[in-house]
Structure formats: C-alpha cells, structure tokens
Amino acid sequence: MIFTSQQSQQIKSSVRGSVRDQLYEILREKILRLELEPGTKISEKEIAEMLHISRTPVREAFLNLAQDELLNIIPQSGTLVSRIDLEHVKEGRFIREIVEKEVAALACTKFDEDHLFQLEKNITMQELCVEKGNFLELFDLDEMFHQIIYDGCHMTRTWKMIQNLNIHFNRLRVLSLSANLDWEIIISHHKLIYQMIANNEADKVRQVTEKHLRLVEIEKDTLKSQFPHYFV
Numbered sequence: 001m002i003f004t005s006q007q008s009q010q011i012k013s014s015v016r017g018s019v020r021d022q023l024y025e026i027l028r029e030k031i032l033r034l035e036l037e038p039g040t041k042i043s044e045k046e047i048a049e050m051l052h053i054s055r056t057p058v059r060e061a062f063l064n065l066a067q068d069e070l071l072n073i074i075p076q077s078g079t080l081v082s083r084i085d086l087e088h089v090k091e092g093r094f095i096r097e098i099v100e101k102e103v104a105a106l107a108c109t110k111f112d113e114d115h116l117f118q119l120e121k122n123i124t125m126q127e128l129c130v131e132k133g134n135f136l137e138l139f140d141l142d143e144m145f146h147q148i149i150y151d152g153c154h155m156t157r158t159w160k161m162i163q164n165l166n167i168h169f170n171r172l173r174v175l176s177l178s179a180n181l182d183w184e185i186i187i188s189h190h191k192l193i194y195q196m197i198a199n200n201e202a203d204k205v206r207q208v209t210e211k212h213l214r215l216v217e218i219e220k221d222t223l224k225s226q227f228p229h230y231f232v
Contacts (some may be wrong), residue, residue, distance in 0.1 A: 002036070002047065011051055020057035023047075024064050031070045031081055032167070033136055034174050038083040038230040042071075069167055084175070085168050085232045086220060092166035097213045099162060100146070104193060104209045105202040106153045115152035119145060119194045126187050135177040138186075142173075145190055149197070169216065175227060176219050185215065 003011070003026065011022045030036045044062055048055040062079060065071040069088065072080045107115075122145045129138040150159035163170075177183065189212040196205035224231050 002030070002042070003050070008051055011053070019053060020060045020064075023051075023057060024061040027061060027065060028068065028070060031065070032171060032174065033139075034171065034178065036081050038081055038171070040081040041078055042081065044079065068164075083232045084171050084230055086172075086224070088168035089172050089216065089220065092169040093213055093216065095165055096162050096169070097210055099158065100149075100213065101206040101209045103150055103153055103155055103158070104197065104205045107149050107197045108200040108202045108205060110153045111197055112152070115148060116194070116198055118148045118152075119190075119197070122148065123187065123190050123194060126190065130183050130187065135180070135183075136174070138183065139174050139177050142186060142190075143170075149193075172216055172220065172223065175223055175230065176216060179223060179226065186212075189215075 007026050011019055011026070027036070027042075036042065044055055044058045048058045051058075062071055062073060066073050069085075070082055072082050074080065122141055126138055126141045126145070129135075129141060147156075147159050150156060150162075189208060192208045193205055193212070196202075196208060
C-alpha cells in the first residue's frame with residue numbers, strides 16, 4: 001500500500017489543482033525517506049485507480065517529480081523511482097559545503113539568543129531520537145538544525161536553493177542513518193557547531209562544517225556495497 005488511509009483522504013478531498021500538489025508532496029516525501037525504494041516501478045494508472053481520481057493530476061505530479069530527478073519516466077516502459085546517482089551526490093554536497101561553511105561563519109556574528117536556544121533544543125531532541133532508535137525523526141531534526149543556521153542569518157531562500165540541489169545527497173543521508181553508521185558522530189559535530197557559533201569561532205566552525213558535510217563521502221562506498229540496487 002503506497003498511501004495510508006489518511007493520505008488517501010487528504011488527496012481525494014483536495015480541489016483539483018491541489019490534488020496534484022498534495023500527491024506530489026506525499027510521493028516526494030516517500031521517495032526521499034526511501035519508503036518508495038530506488039528502482040521501484042510505480043504506475044500512473046494504478047495510483048489514479050487507487051485514489052479514485054483522474055490520471056491528469058497524477059501525470060502532472062509525476063512530471064514534477066521527474067524534474068526533481070526523483071522519477072525516471074521511460075516511454076513505452078513505465079515510471080521508476082530514480083536510483084541514487086553518486087555524481088549528483090558529489091555535486092550537491094560540493095555546492096552545499098562551499099555555501100554552508102560561510103553561512104555557519106556568518107552565524108557567529110548574526111545569531112541571536114533565540115536561534116542559539118533553537119539549536120540547543122534541537123540537539124537535545126536528536127539525542128532522544130538516538131535513544132529511541134528513530135532514524136527518520138533524527139533525519140528531520142538534522143535538517144532542521146541546519147535550516148535554523150540559515151534562518152538565523154536571514155538566508156532562508158538560500159537554504160531552499162541548496163535543498164533543491166541536494167535531493168540525491170539527502171537520500172544517501174537517510175540511507176546512512178537507516179544503516180546506523182554515524183548517529184553519534186553527527187550529533188557530536190552538531191554540538192561543536194553550536195558551541196563555535198556561540199563562541200564566535202568562525203574559522204573553527206568552517207572546519208567542522210566541512211568535516212561534517214563530508215561524512216557521506218566516507219560512507220558512500222560501504223552503503224553502495226550493502227545496497228547496490230539503490231544506486232545508478
């Protein structure tokens with residue numbers, strides 16, 4: 001079952017243009033979280049029949065997901081959830097590293113007490129996720145931690161741009177967390193980043209941010225050997 005009953009009702013109760021948007025958001029989330037695994041075949045016709053909606057909004061949602069590089073629409077063959085492309089991972093991480101090091105350094109002078117408290121609270125919640133073994137919630141909190149840094153520097157639009165470039169990178173991060181490779185090291189890096197922002201240590205926070213964002217480079221070969229069918 002692709003959709004929960006709540007998700008199905010949410011989509012079906014939407015007005016026409018919103019049906020496409022709701023379907024897009026739900027499928028996008030499922031692909032990013034690997035609930036729809038890379039290489040999975042999905043059918044426009046079957047989803048339309050399952051939800052009792054026309055095929056038009058499904059087709060439009062599929063096209064938007066294809067533009068996001070999350071679906072591969074192959075004429076005469078069907079539609080597949082895209083596999084993780086390590087070249088795309090490398091490119092997205094490279095851009096994010098360049099930008100985020102400087103945003104973190106800027107936070108050393110831009111951050112107020114409220115944003116520092118948000119980071120501290122976020123880290124506490126991450127530690128609880130480790131105790132409970134909830135890797136999806138940990139991923140969401142990890143994303144939120146970094147978004148707080150951008151928001152605190154008034155760079156929310158930059159965060160959104162970076163996210164659009166890092167779809168394959170983020171799926172690899174979810175896979176890494178699901179394999180339980182680096183939960184503790186992620187949180188230790190977040191603690192260092194928080195402390196360095198609080199102490200106005202711009203040069204040090206650049207170094208830790210770079211190291212943090214390169215963790216996936218260390219893990220990618222291990223993950224590819226464990227889940228070869230997930231990769232291009």
